[in-house]
Amino acid sequence: MLDDKNKTFTPLQELGEFGLIEHLEALLEIRRQETILGIGDDAAIINHNGFETVVTTDILIEGVHFDFFYTPLLHLGYKAIVVNVSDLIAMGAEPTHALVGLATSARSSVEALEDIYRGIQMACAQYGIDLIGGDTTTSRSGMMLSITALGKVPKGQAIKRCTAKPKDLIVVTGDLGGAYCGLLVLEREKEVFKANPYVQPDLAPYDYVVKRLLKPQARQDVLQQLQSLNIKPTAMIDISDGLSSELLHIATRSGLGAKIYENKLPIDQQTFKVCEEMQLNATTVALNGGEDYELLFTIPLSDFEKIKNHPDFTIIGHMTDENDPVVLVTNLNEEIPITAQGWNAFRSKGFGGTNSNQENEPKET
Amino acid sequence: MLDDKNKTFTPLQELGEFGLIEHLEALLEIRRQETILGIGDDAAIINHNGFETVVTTDILIEGVHFDFFYTPLLHLGYKAIVVNVSDLIAMGAEPTHALVGLATSARSSVEALEDIYRGIQMACAQYGIDLIGGDTTTSRSGMMLSITALGKVPKGQAIKRCTAKPKDLIVVTGDLGGAYCGLLVLEREKEVFKANPYVQPDLAPYDYVVKRLLKPQARQDVLQQLQSLNIKPTAMIDISDGLSSELLHIATRSGLGAKIYENKLPIDQQTFKVCEEMQLNATTVALNGGEDYELLFTIPLSDFEKIKNHPDFTIIGHMTDENDPVVLVTNLNEEIPITAQGWNAFRSKGFGGTNSNQENEPKET
The missing domain is CATH 3.30.1330.10 (PurM-like, N-terminal domain)
Structure with a gap:
């Protein structure tokens, strides 16, 4: 530092x-x-x-x-x-x-x-x-x-947010919540350093989540993979503000509802570990932590076979009809409405492009 | 205000x-x-x-x-x-x-x-x-x-800075130094207001120069005029940082010298008036005041007849050879090297996008 x-x-x-x-x-x-x-x-x-x-x-x-x-x-x-x-x-x-x-x-x-x-x-x-x-x-x-x-x-090949269709599968790349956990770890070490500048931080156990924050990757490889699988997403967005917020963008702009499943959310072991240390719910962090820069996209149900065993793509749910809500189905089989709790540039006083002040702190669901 | x-x-x-x-x-x-x-x-x-x-x-x-x-x-x-x-x-x-x-x-x-x-x-x-x-x-x-x-x-029709030729005429549109004078007037009124908020400024005598600063125009009409005159400039730049600075850009990027004439510089009567009030040399203001957003361009000598009586275009000089300097010929027929005294974003502490601190203040030539 x-x-x-x-x-x-x-x-x-x-x-x-x-x-x-x-x-x-x-x-x-x-x-x-x-x-x-x-x-x-x-x-x-x-x-x-x-x-x-x-x-x-x-x-x-x-x-x-x-x-x-x-x-x-x-x-x-x-x-x-x-x-x-x-x-x-x-x-x-x-x-x-x-x-x-x-x-x-x-x-x-x-x-x-x-x-x-x-x-x-x-x-x-x-x-x-x-x-x-x-x-x-x-x-x-x-x-x-x-x-x-x-x-x-x-010409005409751009993938927009507004073109998802009912029953489309909702797919996310990589894993979620890591960048936000990296931010939490670095903020904690900053406080430690401010209290005692002679303590050297040991970030090795947090290498993955810190890298997710400081050296994110844009998933250009995903476009190539999709092409080789002969899949053309019906809608796509990158996850900069948090999964909740991006899913709401696709649903709202497409005029549809959506249903995703808590037990499907891809979360890395190190993210789980930081959440445990910080006493945060990992699902909430995966939903609302921003800056992962993974891709969220929808594909026709008929493409299921092409994608079902892909190690990097996780099917987390599906689009629903026009008047349906956007919901998370929890592990207890409850349906909870999804609201955008991600980064709000006009509310946050925090750092890192994610929600780090009290008001926007990921809340326990 | x-x-x-x-x-x-x-x-x-x-x-x-x-x-x-x-x-x-x-x-x-x-x-x-x-x-x-x-x-x-x-x-x-x-x-x-x-x-x-x-x-x-x-x-x-x-x-x-x-x-x-x-x-x-x-x-x-x-x-x-x-x-x-x-x-x-x-x-x-x-x-x-x-x-x-x-x-x-x-x-x-x-x-x-x-x-x-x-x-x-x-x-x-x-x-x-x-x-x-x-x-x-x-x-x-x-x-x-x-x-x-x-x-x-x-395709291929863009007009760059780096393509002026020796002997090309140097042309400027509109008049110069007005926006800087508008800034000087507004800065003066600001000081008056700070000293006594009950004094209402009378900006009517300065309407032209104030408008030059606050509501500048991009000279899109000039492109149309040039086309109808069948003139294709060899090089072009807009005057945002001041004539001196922009002329140096054209000369340097084209690898040439240039000669412009003090008595040719187009200056509005209101600009002269403000310079007189502020005890500034109008030539210096025309050379170094920024934000006029007029166009500076070069045309082949052979286009002289097409442009010589145009009310909005002023021929202020001509490009010279490779090893020649960039100079101003004064009214006393002296040749003075032109240096960039315009707006420098890393030196100015002033306002308005023009040079308003002591160090960059237009100096008497």
Whole structure:
């Protein structure tokens, strides 16, 4: 959690905005054939002939979405790209380009920004994206990252939220609640550190959940898997705010109800362990913890055979009819209405993009 | 400068993020045939077949780029779109779509955000743009707007900065330095108001320069005029940071020198008047004041006859050879090297997106 104190740092003022842009431009690489013009003009140019352009944007604010106490700059840059790539993948699109807006205190160092850009570059390389533009400016306090990502999809092939059908199976990838547990562990260690800076945290037993929070993956591999299984989801969304919230989005936008089963929710052993330590209900954490960046999608019932034994896909329930509610069937066979308790940007005072204040704390169901 | 104190306001917390998105969505209108999917999914979808997509992004920070003391919310929203549209136009592109990221204090009111979105909508309607997505979140202090704008241009027709040729004429549209003078006037009135809130400012004599700052126009009409004159600029840029800075961009990126003439700089009478009152050199203000959002472009010498009597285009000089400097020829026939004194986001502590602190104050040449 501590930086190397012997490094020397270059104040941003020394370079100025244009100097900084040139400096960071040197870190960039153009990979994509359709990139006609990248950084260095009023705007960038992309050739997307024959495809539809898909575009998304996200803001990350220090103290709201991340905490520098436990978020390394490299991870911050990396994650900022990944969360946008995840939105594109949730549309069934191939991520192609990104623009980065960065507001930072004039007292920041050039080296700090380089670390963020290195993280951005790592993610761009991993997902085959070109960084083609941005804006860099001062903030009055704290850091703010604004990312816009573009992708492409063959004409008419995008997967929306609003097109689920009654009886469709509801499928989730990976496991849920891990990122939120990682946040809880890091928040706990922060309190310990504040009380006694000489105690070194042992995060090894929490490696999986901490990684889920700090280095999430966008599930591009899932699109390939679905294609090879010859499955075309009827609706899809990524889980950034929590399963409850995302399921409600699909149900509401599709004008349907939904039923999911508590005993089907995929939860990792380490998530269970943290929930036990923190005396939280793992189901509630899986439903409402955000930032897992797994995919939630619906498929026709007729695709059941293709997917039933897939190690990474879990069928958690099915869509119901127009006037039905969105419910969780508990292990005691009770039906509980699902409400969005996930991250609410206007209520939370917490960190990490998940609900960490009293009001939004996952509650025992 | 005062809001209606009798209005009742709805706190953002009451709506929450999703409620707010739905509420603001109702204010939106989809105008463009190529908009396949707008707000309400992980990402938006645009059909740009047969065209190249042009994309740009900009961040506006309270206390750095705008001051609520004299920036009405409606104007803030409007200007946020215009400055991005201006970047697209400077590429020769037709603006088509925008995404808006907004970070604001949870204590803001729904009505305040509506005013910003109304301003955004006004600009979108004026320039024929669809607002298709965004992100809304809390800030820890102050407001931050991040806009991404997309446009389209026929294949290979974009006008870059890096393609000016030796001997090309340098042309500027409209007049320069007005927005900076508007800022100076508003800053002066702010100080007067702080000293004595009962003094009502009379801004009527400054209507033009104040409007230049608060309600700038992106020069889309210029593209049409150039087309009807059968002129294709060799390079183009919009004047957001100041003429000096933009001319240096064209010269540097094109690998050339440039020569412009003090007695050719187009300056409005009201700009001259404010400069006189403030004891500033109008040439310096025209060179270094930012935010005029006029266009600076180069055209082949052979197009001189087509443009020489145009009321809105001023030929201010010409490009020179590879190893030549970028200079201003003064009224005393002296050659002075041009340096970028415009807005530097990492040095300024001022407001308005122009250089308003001591260090960057336009200096007497």
